[in-house]
Amino acid sequence: MNPNSDFRNLPLGPKPVPRMHSQHLFGVQPRHLRGNKFVPPQVETRPRLTRQIPKLLRETSESGMKARAIPWMIASLAALLVSACDESPEPGTLPGSPAPTPTDADLALGNQIAGAAVGQIAATSESSRLAFAGPAATTADSMQTGAALSELGGNAVANQQAFRERFGLETPTPDQLATWQSYDARLTAYSNKDADWPYLTAAAPNWEGTTWNGDPGAVEGTTVAVDFNRIPRGSLIYIPALDMYAEANDTGATGLWSASDSGQLDYGSNGAGRIDVYHWAGDRSSGQVEASFEDAVGNREYGTIYVVYRGSGWKTSKE
Amino acid sequence: MFIRQNLPGDLSIAGADTSLTSIKLPVDHDRQAAILNSARALLQDDRHSVGSPRSHLAADPQVGMALDRILYPITGFSLQTNGTLDILRRLQEANTFSFEPWKAPEGSILICPTRFAPAGPVELGHAGILAHDRCVYAADASRNGAWSRFGTLNQWLEKFGSGNRVYAFLLRASVLEQQHTRPLLPQGHR
Numbered sequence: 001m002n003p004n005s006d007f008r009n010l011p012l013g014p015k016p017v018p019r020m021h022s023q024h025l026f027g028v029q030p031r032h033l034r035g036n037k038f039v040p041p042q043v044e045t046r047p048r049l050t051r052q053i054p055k056l057l058r059e060t061s062e063s064g065m066k067a068r069a070i071p072w073m074i075a076s077l078a079a080l081l082v083s084a085c086d087e088s089p090e091p092g093t094l095p096g097s098p099a100p101t102p103t104d105a106d107l108a109l110g111n112q113i114a115g116a117a118v119g120q121i122a123a124t125s126e127s128s129r130l131a132f133a134g135p136a137a138t139t140a141d142s143m144q145t146g147a148a149l150s151e152l153g154g155n156a157v158a159n160q161q162a163f164r165e166r167f168g169l170e171t172p173t174p175d176q177l178a179t180w181q182s183y184d185a186r187l188t189a190y191s192n193k194d195a196d197w198p199y200l201t202a203a204a205p206n207w208e209g210t211t212w213n214g215d216p217g218a219v220e221g222t223t224v225a226v227d228f229n230r231i232p233r234g235s236l237i238y239i240p241a242l243d244m245y246a247e248a249n250d251t252g253a254t255g256l257w258s259a260s261d262s263g264q265l266d267y268g269s270n271g272a273g274r275i276d277v278y279h280w281a282g283d284r285s286s287g288q289v290e291a292s293f294e295d296a297v298g299n300r301e302y303g304t305i306y307v308v309y310r311g312s313g314w315k316t317s318k319e
Numbered sequence: 320m321f322i323r324q325n326l327p328g329d330l331s332i333a334g335a336d337t338s339l340t341s342i343k344l345p346v347d348h349d350r351q352a353a354i355l356n357s358a359r360a361l362l363q364d365d366r367h368s369v370g371s372p373r374s375h376l377a378a379d380p381q382v383g384m385a386l387d388r389i390l391y392p393i394t395g396f397s398l399q400t401n402g403t404l405d406i407l408r409r410l411q412e413a414n415t416f417s418f419e420p421w422k423a424p425e426g427s428i429l430i431c432p433t434r435f436a437p438a439g440p441v442e443l444g445h446a447g448i449l450a451h452d453r454c455v456y457a458a459d460a461s462r463n464g465a466w467s468r469f470g471t472l473n474q475w476l477e478k479f480g481s482g483n484r485v486y487a488f489l490l491r492a493s494v495l496e497q498q499h500t501r502p503l504l505p506q507g508h509r
Contacts, residue, residue, distance in 0.1 A: 102416050102424065105492035109394065110426025113490070116389045117426075117448040117456040120466045184474060303470040 148242050149221055151296045154280025156221030160244060163212060163222045169245050180306040183272035187241060189293035191279040193286040211249055212315060218250055218278040225250035225276035234312025239305050275305055382446045385458035385466055389448060394490055403432040403444035407486060415488040420476060423487035425451050430486050431479045445479045
């Protein structure tokens with residue numbers, strides 16, 4: 001008999017006499033063999049992966065105890081290898097997911113959950129008031145617009161209203177939003193009390209021309225500062241979070257922003273960068289304006305804005 | 320919990336997580352109790368605030384409870400915890416599919432567990448639902464726990480996942496057939 005043949009569990013030849021089993025394989029005398037009462041180990045009958053294993057084991061086995069344990073180890077190893085081959089996860093999935101592809105029923109359940117998540121926003125008027133990049137504002141939302149814009153101080157609400165009336169602007173529908181170019185953006189605040197941008201001089205290095213109502217400086221409720229490298233000067237934009245149309249008349253410390261924000265998503269390929277919303281501080285300090293705005297916008301600081309018209313041509317075409 | 324002080328005595332919660340049960344606090348039980356009691360007091364009432372509007376500190380940063388209000392009526396499944404680490408464990412043990420966040424289908428639950436070291440820093444986690452518009456919806460601790468829209472998935476990942484590992488789970492339809500216990504809901508909730 002060829003000592004290298006792996007005949008133990010395969011019907012490929014004569015099997016050894018049971019009481020000679022371990023002696024044949026490993027050269028070790030069984031310790032508890034009495035008469036013909038040998039009880040073979042209950043090893044899983046899996047195909048052997050290599051025919052060399054028995055030979056190697058015979059050289060290293062030293063005791064009957066180890067000889068009995070080794071077939072268990074081999075079987076366990078084989079089972080592990082076989083099972084690992086059978087259940088290797090697909091790339092991109094995490095372990096613990098037996099079936100990586102959801103069924104239609106699973107996806108339908110997900111759609112239902114997603115719909116409920118959006119629906120919950122509509123049911124919570126307080127959160128929808130300032131929801132950044134929320135769905136098109138409803139009538140109820142429009143009623144809240146004043147409350148959101150009042151955060152900008154001064155005559156922000158009245159200015160927005162007059163701006164809309166003059167240029168025939170209405171709160172967009174979802175269909176309208178779909179036709180406008182959307183950008184990832186970040187809402188920030190600046191005011192007439194910023195040390196580096198005092199009122200009127202806000203226009204000094206960054207400003208050209210006048211606002212829609214002839215004001216030589218920034219107008220609360222309709223003026224935002226943007227990175228002109230991303231949004232052309234004078235563009236008309238819509239900010240869903242505030243339900244606000246705005247002129248991009250001003251540009252802030254664009255160079256500084258680019259450096260400090262370069263790693264952020266709103267400076268990615270579809271990023272508009274910061275949308276710095278102008279505030280009339282009134283009796284508030286510059287810091288209070290920023291803190292108040294951050295508090296109002298909350299975690300919706302990052303979101304989507306829409307460019308309704310690139311450049312300042314919209315003013316001449318509508319006037 | 321991150322507390323922002325705008326003016327003297329004017330405190331507001333900028334961000335919060337309720338993974339307190341998962342944090343290994345000091346062995347000293349007196350110190351444990353003091354820390355937990357202080358945190359709970361801040362989360363549940365504004366007795367410690369001075370000259371601050373009640374709404375500022377009456378925060379309800381219970382992300383799990385907010386998610387349960389969405390999930391339980393539809394699936395019968397509930398998270399039963401507000402801690403982000405516990406939410407992660409619950410979803411890992413539940414009948415779910417797991418995905419990399421950017422490959423997650425709509426309706427997936429995104430979870431970014433709070434990460435911390437004994438000496439800090441603490442990276443606050445968050446949990447929300449990915450909707451049809453690829454935006455994340457969740458409770459906003461800085462807005463009294465109001466259900467809110469947090470921008471696009473990428474923006475949410477940038478905000479919460481920059482320092483933390485983010486996971487995404489989709490509940491299997493078969494969860495509908497299973498028995499579940501009722502979710503944790505505030506008293507008086509219907």
